[in-house]
Amino acid sequence: MAELLTDDQVTAALHTLPGWTARDTTLERTVELGSFAQAVAVVNRVAEIAEADDHHPDVDIHYRTLVFHLSTHSAGGITALDVTLAEKIDALLATP
Template identity: 40%
Template structure:
């Protein structure tokens, strides 16, 4: 488990600088392989597949709990057996460490 799971998000203010592509790339190595980094390093995104709708919605509810507890909210799209999660920090107009902290917490969820 990566140390990102143990960290907490910090509030972002206007003027927060986004991570460089290189810095985001370093943090990407701490996430599972299903996360992708946008070419312009403006967001990270992962796609998930499940056995049924119940497991999909249970996973989404767990992600929502993480979002509320960290006060950092992803964009979520889902269907019957699929879910996509995208993190970016609107105040920074790009990625911050908060995005990677939350993605690592999503990675820690049991998705069996």
């Protein structure tokens, strides 16, 4: 099982993850896309990454706004798996 990150480790990770915040036991990021179709396309690509990594985020879809919630449920909070997934989501969002 993945080990929980300390508060200091989460803070350090957030310095490399612009736009992400720590809230309770999750990493969160809100992004707004150009359209609902673009938002759903991003969710589908994140789903492919999550399936490949066997690590699944919670995603809220509000029209063209997505809210990502990353937490390792089996560990009860934020682990390195969440930081890695956040990095992959950021890379995906940076791709035109």
